[in-house]
Amino acid sequence: MRFLWRGISGVFRWSWRLLNFIRELILNLFLLVLILAGVGIYLQVQSKPAEPAKGALMLNLTGVVVDNPSISNRFGQLGRQLLGTSSNRLQENSLFDVVETIRQAQKDPNITGMVLALNDFAGSDQPSLQYIGKALREFRDSGKKIYATGDSYSQSQYYLASFANQIYLSPQGNVDLHGLSTNNLYYKSLLDKLKVTTNIFRVGTYKSAVEPMMRDNMSQAAREADSRWLNGMWSNYLTTVAGNRQLTPEQLFPGAAGIIKGLQATDGDMARYALQNKLVDKLASRSEVSKQMSTIFGWDKQNQDFNYVSMYDYNTPTPDSGGDNQIAVIFASGAIMDGEATPGNVGGDTTAAQIRQARLDPKVKAIIMRVNSPGGSVTASEVIRSELAAARAAGKPVVVSMGGLAASGGYWISTPANSIIASPSTLTGSIGIFGVINTYENSLDSIGIHTDGVSTSSLADLAVTKSLPAEFAQLMQMNIESGYRTFVGLVSKARNQTPEAINQIAQGRVWLGNDAKTNGLVDQLGDFDDAVKKAAELANLKTHTLNWYVEQPGFSDMLLAQLTASAQALFPAAAQAVLPQPLLDMAAHLKGKTDWMATLNDPNGRYVLCLECSVN
The missing domain is CATH 3.90.226.10 (2-enoyl-CoA Hydratase; Chain A, domain 1)
Structure with missing residues (x-):
């Protein structure tokens, strides 16, 4: 019997050793790949490509x-x-x-x-x-x-x-x-079936970011507003392409x-x-x-x-960011969230620190803020805006160069600029504010779970498992309305217009660059080159260099990004083998519409965010 148990234990012991050997082998191979990849990247970065033939x-x-x-x-x-x-x-x-x-x-x-x-x-x-x-x-x-x-x-x-x-x-x-088209998912009926209570606080007739939770279709006001900028964008597309092909837009x-x-x-x-x-x-x-x-x-x-x-092998010279006459280029690309920046999102603290660095650098004579953002957290937007205002107050001209999208919080952070330059096809405006709190008391009640307790004040009696106290809802709406008045006040002061005039073009409405210029929300239609020219003009610079405030990734960042991309690239091919394409398309659509939730970290639950600013 003892011989039998010794044989069984021996099998397990050798099996364990084999597993350890395989584990160490895999780890060592992975380490070797990392070392070889690092050496390869270093050698390729250091080497200069040969001069190409004509x-x-x-x-x-x-x-x-x-x-x-x-x-x-x-x-x-x-x-x-x-x-x-x-x-x-x-x-x-x-x-x-x-x-x-x-x-x-x-x-x-x-x-x-x-x-x-x-x-x-x-x-x-x-x-x-x-x-x-x-x-x-x-x-x-x-x-x-x-x-x-x-x-x-x-x-x-x-x-x-x-x-x-x-x-x-x-x-x-x-x-x-x-x-072109816009398509949003509307899920009021789903929330009703799940018995979720959605408490919505907003200001702005056209602030349709919360409509998916309130309705099962687009409101007429949102339909009219979106139709205006969408048709304008399509007209810009046809005019340019038809002109290039020497056709009329109707022929194209x-x-x-x-x-x-x-x-x-x-x-x-x-x-x-x-x-x-x-x-x-x-x-x-x-x-x-x-x-x-x-x-x-x-x-x-x-x-x-x-x-x-x-183009990826072509040897372009590294931009010179030195000299005493620098124009800082700072990016606000993605949704604006509190704290540090994450890939694809703007961190209020990160961006404010870059602006402060440029403000305190005596070699930086002007700042270009490149904005391509649908907005996000009110708190983070104000952190960035106030730092830009401080730079302007310190005597450094600030020029905002708007990309494809500078709406809601993207416009909030643009208000301190000496000059705002947008493309004719930029989506901007969306001056409005909202807050959303979901509670699940009815969902839990339907399965026999209830919440009860005591509190010293109705404002303290907050839980997602029970309905919002009326006093807190009133306080939240007052807070949202105050935020809207602040937004309108910032814009009216920056654009030298009355709050009443700004309110007429605000209300959460999205404007195309052409209309934004007509309404006085931007100073000039142009591109990044025009922003550079304007910054140099305001700073009285005859010569200048651009100092790009872009963090260069380390090897570990690049490795992680590439491994993640590889995994993401492989998944669709595997999924397509078992899932129909329409289901995959719906999953991608849902992911795109829900990724924004990761940015909702405003400490006061207030957002200046344009969710409807997407084109298919």
């Missing part, structure tokens, strides 16, 4: 274009090469890096033209596309030709392609022009009936429809396009392709 700049934009990416373009590229992220469309590109690359190539004698390869470009907001388009036009006007190639073109891809001298399209492709997009009629004439051939209606210049396969490009730019025997350098 040829094209390949603007092979991959992923999305944002103001301030979580990982810089260069580090992201190295991470993908070493760690093999499997979804390029997850990549973030800096808008300002893309524009600087195009402008550097324009002046480079080795770059004789450009190829726009846009198959992996996932899109950007319209003002960012306009800024890239401006750089493309400068490149083209310098005498260097641009060729766009694509299997098909989404609306964002086609916007950039329209700046090309020639647009190539696959014979099996299409140009997907369909218009004849509406659903016109497109169907045109497709009937081509037997449903979308590529032939695009060619006949001058949306593209030539139909050609990838091999045919490559042959044509090799005729124009020459043949690279080593790479067996035409002569080109990818």
Whole structure:
């Protein structure tokens, strides 16, 4: 018997040793991969790319274009090469890096033209596309030709392609022009079925951020307001693209009936429809396009392709942020939340510290605040606004450059500026405020759970498991109304208008940049270049350098980001094997609509946030 137990214990003992060996082997292999990746990144960062032969700049934009990416373009590229992220469309590109690359190539004698390869470009907001388009036009006007190639073109891809001298399209492709839309989920009935009591406090007829919890459809006021800016944005799109293609907007997009009629004439051939209606210049396969490009730019025997350098390999000089005449560029990109910044969100404390640093730096003569935010916490917005006001009071001009979105809290933090510059397609305004508290007393009551107790005051008798005291609800509404008056007061003082006049254009209403200029909410229509010019003018600077307040990620940050991206990229492929695509689309939509909840950390429960400012 003892021999039997000794044999069994031996099996377990050797099994345990084997498991330990496997565990240590895996950990050691992982450590080895980290070391090799670190060495590879260091060597690639230190090495300078060879001077390219004369040829094209390949603007092979991959992923999305944002103001301030979580990982810089260069580090992201190295991470993908070493760690093999499997979804390029997850990549973030800096808008300002893309524009600087195009402008550097324009002046480079080795770059004789450009190829726009846009198959992996996932899109950007319209003002960012306009800024890239401006750089493309400068490149083209310098005498260097641009060729766009694509299997098909989404609306964002086609916007950039329209700046090309020639647009190539696959014979099996299409140009997907369909218009713009907004779609929100409304779940009042769901909350009713779950017996959730939603206590809503708001000011603003058009402050529709809370409508999904109050209604099962869009209110008429919200529908009219959203229709105005959405149609204006679509008009801006059509005007630019049609002008580039030397068409009228009606020829470019004849509406659903016109497109169907045109497709009937081509037997449903979308590529032939695009060619006949001058949306593209030539139909050609990838091999045919490559042959044509090799005729124009020459043949690279080593790479067996035409002569080109990818935008990600192109050696652009590092911007000089030194000197005594600096203009600080500080970003507010994402929802505004209290505390430190997180990826994709603006931290009130982090941004305020950057502004304070610029204010106290004698070399910084002016500040550009680049705002691309739907807003968020009132408290965090005020922390940022007050620090900007202090910088202006210290004699440093403040210029706000609005990106695609500077609404609610995004406008709140813009009010101290000497000058506000917005794109014609910027979404701004949304001057309103709201608060939401959900309680679950009815949900719990339905399953036999009840809450009871004693308190020294009705204001102390607060719990999500019981209804809100009437006195607290009254206090909360008064607090929201006070916050709205503060918001309107800040805007009226900053814009030199009466509170009554601002109230007429406030009420939570969203305005397109063109209308915001007409209503006096912004000073000038323009882009980032205009903001730089204005900052230099206000600071009386004949020469200057830009000091970008951007945190460079360390290796560990890059590694974590790339591993996370790899996991996110792999999940859809695995999920698609077992889940239908409509369900996956709904899950993605739900995620996008609920991610904002992570930013709701205002200590007073008050928010200046534009949830309806999203375009499909």
